[in-house]
Amino acid sequence: MIQLLFLVVFSEMAVIVVLSFKTPLRKLVIMVLDRVKRGRGPVMVKTVAGTVSVVMMSSVYSMMKIQKRWIDDGAANPTDQVLMAKHLLEATLMGASLFLALMIDRVHHYIRELRLRRKNMEAVKKQGRGFEDVKPGGSNEVKALEEEVTALRAKFKQLESDLETKTKEMSAAEANAVALRKQSEGFLLEYDRLLEENQNLRNQLQSLDQRLSRSGSKKNT
16 A cells, blocks of 8 residues: 555646646646546545545544554554554555646646636737727727817716805805804894893883872872
């Protein structure tokens, strides 16, 4: 099993190296990976990865049991040392194989994303060249659109100017309204004061009339 794990690890390393450089062999590897990721391929890959993970955990558990036995016995026999080294090597190789498989998946994904982005950029460049090579009729349409845009911009600026003028007028009207309101409040206060003085004068006149009427009645007697 160890020989098989070494073969798998070195094969995965070789695949990563091939994917890292632009060569005809990389295209072949990418095609193979594309086919693997279609249909039942992902399910099979996940099944294999799950099995390897279980076996790796089993090896780790065996190492823990051996280590516990060493602690209990206080010494390590040669058989346990050989088994410990074997399980450690197997767990290390299986972990490395899983990690390299994940790296292959990510590198393949990023290569596909890069290819798609390049295709999109080429399509955009071709579209830009098509706009540059427009016929005279198309250029006339572009000029008409530019003129319409210019007219709309001028109209927009005019509307902004009118809006600013109306805003200033509204602000002035609000200021006048505030001033008139303050002035009316002043008039109301002055009116109340005059009413109070008028009432006081009336009271004084009434008291004077009463005094005069009393003094006149005394003279008659």
